[in-house]
Amino acid sequence: MGGDQPLIAWRVADELGIGIKLLVDSDLSVNRVKNAVSELLDDPIYRKRVTDLSVISKRFVGHKLAVQHIINYLHQNEAFHDSSRQTVSTSTTSLLNRS
DSSP: OOTTHHHHHHIIIIISOOSOOOOOSTTOOHHHHHHHHHHHHHOHHHHHHHHHHHHHHTTOOHHHHHHHHHHHHHHHOTTSOHHHHHHHHHHHHHHHHHO
């Protein structure tokens, strides 16, 4: 593991409480991973925490607003040709519809 993976793993397990930290060391085994996955799937507290996080995260729509501002700007900017605007609008609209 490298880059930001250890930090994200720590946040998922400790900060958010929706994961289990497994150290990548000589004690790591298939059984330890299976047991951790079983615990995550079987313990209702993890499901509740993930559900709660999902509800909260659905309130954040900043990316959709940013895309809409860009679309509006492009439509108002006379420097773009009609065909460019249509291409950008189609692409960004598909981004909005994905989430």
